[in-house]
Amino acid sequence: MGKKALYNKVNKVELKESLAAEPFDRITASFYRYVKIDEPELFRDDLYQKWDMLNIFGRVYVSKEGINSQISVPEKHWKKFIAQLNKIEELKNIHIKQALQDGPSFYKLTIKVREELVAYGIPEDTYDMNETGNHLSSKEYNKAIEDPNTVIVDMRNYYESEIGRFEDALIPDVETSKELLPEVKGILKGKENDPVLLYCTGGIRCEKASAYLIKHGFQNVNQLQGGIIQYAHDVKAQGLESRFKGKNFVFDDRLGERVTDDILSSCHLCNSSCDRHTDCKNDACHILFIQCDQCSEELSGCCSIECRDFASLPILEQKQLRKDPARVVSKTFFDSRIKPKLIQ
Ligand SMILES: [Zn+2]
Ligand SMILES: [Zn+2]
Known part of the structure; x- marks a missing residue:
């Protein structure tokens, strides 16, 4: 194992150097979709071949239930990349979020096949992906926060919410994603008719979490469309007041995007x-x-x-x-x- 670690380390340094030497810009972007993928391995191989040709880096998960991608695309290949996506039936017209540019994010491409897109470990009969929470835009989300009956729940891990979160959000006290949904259901007991506002990094975790809560009797489940990544964008682009304070933890080399100057x-x-x-x-x-x-x-x-x-x-x-x-x-x-x- 020591040998492998050493090799990877040298490799990583070289990869980072070659990234730094690139004479073109990159766009860090992310997207996900819950969609039936019959043969995830084939899907992965095809995608890898296509994206490798376009010099795309990133971390991607493919599963029978869909895809989750965080990628870095050479700016000059962006149009080609989008055109290619639209030719793939499962990914047609997919909503892509661009990151606030904040340094290099990825330096190689990995695409892995996984059992679940989000490892909640919940049985299939405890949620229905055809019934997910209402998607609120950043503006609508801000408005919904004003309702005094609203409960805001952070659907991420503690180390993520530690550096940035929505004001007054409940932070579930769990160690792993596997404990998260039952814990949230417990926290929300008695609030089955109140507006529940969920949020996470990019939206994918809320998609399944909202389906779970709806299946368990919650009537008014809402989620932040595009997650904090989109929200941070909209705050800048639309001049909204940021009810999210601090930094958004991201799973690449940047480890966080600053949203407001607050240090939590x-x-x-x-x-x-x-x-x-x-x-x-x-x-x-x-x-x-x-x-x-x-x-x-x-x-x-x-x-x-x-x-x-x-x-x-x-x-x-x-x-x-x-x-x-x-x-x-x-x-x-x-x-x-x-x-x-x-x-x-
Ligand atoms: Zn140490
Ligand atoms: Zn110190």
């Missing part, structure tokens, strides 16, 4: 005001956490003294130590309320 979170190490996620520079750790400039400097971008000392060892020695099971550290996104797991 603090450095996980020293508690000073900060909303910048980083991943620990120790290759055996890579924990995602919030770190201020000063702590980053003191720890050379690592989450702890232990990681900094480990990362400063020669690569060969690191590889040797990583084989020792007693030193294995968590590589998963951690719940940011818990201090990072250190090397034991």
Whole structure:
């Protein structure tokens, strides 16, 4: 495993360098659609071939229930890319959201086949994708917030809402997506007739969540069309008041798009005001956490003294130590309320 990690690292550096050297601009964009895809593997292979030719980068998931894409498209190929999409039956006239440009996002293309588009882990008979919540535009969403009976629910993970969220939104207290929907249903108990406003990053999680809530008796379920990504756009383009404060966490190298100047979170190490996620520079750790400039400097971008000392060892020695099971550290996104797991 050590070998592979090393190879990937070198590769990643090279890929990033070649991205930086590109003499053209890129557009970061995202789209999703719940649509029946009979043979996800074939669909994936076809898409990969087409997009690779256009030099498109990104992270894409294909499943029998649809597609979810975050991509970076060379500006000069944008028109061709759209024309191609419209020739694919399942993707015709799909709504595409462009990101607020904020630095390089992806440097390679991966398209993976998955069981579910969003890993809620809920049985198929607990939702019906033909009955989803009303889609509200950003303007309509702002208006709906004014209703005192409205309940706003953040459908994302804690580490996402930590750096940015709608004012007065309920933040479900769960560790994984699998616990999220039953928890939200519980929180909303007794509010079956009240307006419920859901939101997430780009809309895909609300699509299924709203179907689940409707199936469980909620009468007035609404979702933010295009998610926070679209909302941030509309705030700028239409001069709307942003009821979303802080940063929108995004799942690419940028790790966040600033929506307003408010800083809602603090450095996980020293508690000073900060909303910048980083991943620990120790290759055996890579924990995602919030770190201020000063702590980053003191720890050379690592989450702890232990990681900094480990990362400063020669690569060969690191590889040797990583084989020792007693030193294995968590590589998963951690719940940011818990201090990072250190090397034991
Ligand atoms: Zn700090
Ligand atoms: Zn670390």
